[in-house]
Amino acid sequence: MTKETPRRQARELALQALYAWEIGELTLEEIEARVICDDEASEKTLEYARELFRLTCRDHEKIDVIITELAHNWKVSRMASVDRNILRLAITEMAEMPDVPVKVVINEAIEMSKKFSTAESSSFVNGILDRYIRNLSRTGS
Numbered sequence: 157m158t159k160e161t162p163r164r165q166a167r168e169l170a171l172q173a174l175y176a177w178e179i180g181e182l183t184l185e186e187i188e189a190r191v192i193c194d195d196e197a198s199e200k201t202l203e204y205a206r207e208l209f210r211l212t213c214r215d216h217e218k219i220d221v222i223i224t225e226l227a228h229n230w231k232v233s234r235m236a237s238v239d240r241n242i243l244r245l246a247i248t249e250m251a252e253m254p255d256v257p258v259k260v261v262i263n264e265a266i267e268m269s270k271k272f273s274t275a276e277s278s279s280f281v282n283g284i285l286d287r288y289i290r291n292l293s294r295t296g297s
Contacts, residue, residue: 163256170212236277242277265285
């Protein structure tokens with residue numbers, strides 16, 4: 157079993173916040189206050205989770221277009237909510253947080269899919285993110 161790092165903790169909090177956001181009963185501020193909180197997490201960890209959550213919410217429509225292009229024969233709306241949000245988080249982190257190595261982001265996304273989703277999800281998430289990286293390297297972004 158892999159060790160839970162502060163960044164993994166932040167990613168998991170952001171994932172839980174995205175799930176709450178999709179349900180749509182709370183405002184972003186309420187979600188941050190209720191979900192992105194943990195007595196055992198440092199303020200730095202919580203801030204990373206909040207930033208990742210905010211950026212993903214801000215760009216989710218653009219990210220969903222990217223995911224749709226990469227997920228052959230899959231509509232984002234038909235994907236499992238957890239898988240969809242793991243992909244959104246990972247793409248956001250790769251696009252907006254260049255200090256985090258791409259391999260780390262992909263590995264973390266795979267680990268979260270193993271922990272929170274189905275047995276097949278890790279392969280699905282890995283395949284989409286691998287296509288995303290290959291497309292980036294082809295376009296030089």
